[in-house]
Amino acid sequence: MRWIIPLVLISTLPAVAQEKAPDAAAADSTPQQNLTIETAPYRxxxxxRCEFVTECVENEPCTETEFTPEITGIGGGLSADDLGIQAQMVTDAETVELLGVTSGKSMxxxxxTFAARHMITITENGATRYxxxxxxxxxVISYLGTCN
Structure with missing residues (x-):
């Protein structure tokens, strides 16, 4: 999975013009291809900690739940606000490896796996959909709640 991390970091970089002046190319001292979460200027x-209170299974009515996973990991990037993320979500049933990005407090x-694809979106104020x-x-199973 380590080869995916540089791709995540590159996706958080601003677009750069295709052509560079000859002296600008020589000024590039650190190739962005070698940037990883571990070597990023900002880590x-x-x-x-998440608290989901609503669970919706496929096309059945939603029900109340008490699902409380925890997300831990490390982020890295070229600025403090936009980071590539490598994380794990730990639940009572399993531990899931996750990759993604942050922008400010949003994530x-x-x-x-192919058998079970997970996606979690956390807004600036903590409102979360998983x-x-x-x-x-x-x-599909959907959860509504917060992560802080």
Whole structure:
């Protein structure tokens, strides 16, 4: 999974013009291809505790739940506000490897296996949506809540 991390970091970089002046190319001392979370100028530990109160399974009515996963990991990037993220979401049932990005306090992560794809989106104020898409079925489970 380490080869994915540089791709995540590159996706958080601003677009650069295709042509450079000859002296500008010589001034590039650190190739962006070698940038990883571990070598990024800005690094940050990630810890979010989530509390989901609503669970919706496929096309059934939503029900109340008490689902409380924890997200831990590390972020890195070229600025303090926009970071590539490598994280784990730990639940009572499993631990899921996730990759994603932050922008300010917002965060978007995705991961899992082909059999179960996970996506979590956390807004600036902590409002969170988490879905798991299962290939067998197929069917989806959605959770509504907060992560702080």
């Amino acid at each position: 940050k530990d990630i810890l979010r 978007s992560l995705a991961g899992g 879905t798991v898409h299962y290939a067998d079925g197929p069917f």
